[in-house]
Amino acid sequence: MAFYRCPYILRTGEVCNxxxxxxxxxxxxxxxxxxxxxxxxxxxxxxxxKYGYCDLYARKHRKKKQYQQKKLEKMAQNGSEKAF
Structure with missing residues (x-):
């Protein structure tokens, strides 16, 4: 079994080692x-x-997804009201 050093780079820029x-x-x-x-x-x-953007730029993608979810919920709610 070989012995290795951890190559992970810490936030400070140093290697874990x-x-x-x-x-x-x-x-x-x-x-x-x-x-x-x-x-x-x-x-x-x-x-x-998960969007691949930092917090500053990911906000618009999160808002877009939230808007689409609300729109789908509203469409589903309107569709169920018409069925009765």
């Missing part, structure tokens, strides 16, 4: 979600959002 027996890193960071840069042009903030 803990000793471990797994090539992917130590038990703390091995299963942590991957942070990707924001999709918005000119923004390089790292995030874990």
């Amino acid at each position: 803990r000793g471990c027996y797994h090539p992917d890193g130590c038990y703390v960071y091995r299963s942590s979600p991957i942070r990707i840069p924001c999709k918005e042009y000119g923004c390089s903030e790292l995030n874990r959002s």
Whole structure:
């Protein structure tokens, strides 16, 4: 069994460098979600959002989804009223 050093980069910019027996890193960071840069042009903030945008730009996508859900609920409610 080989001995490895954890390659995970901390928020401070330093490498974790803990000793471990797994090539992917130590038990703390091995299963942590991957942070990707924001999709918005000119923004390089790292995030874990399901939209791929940082908090500043993800808001419009969350609002759009919320609007669509309300619209579908209203359509379903109007459809059930017409059935009676």
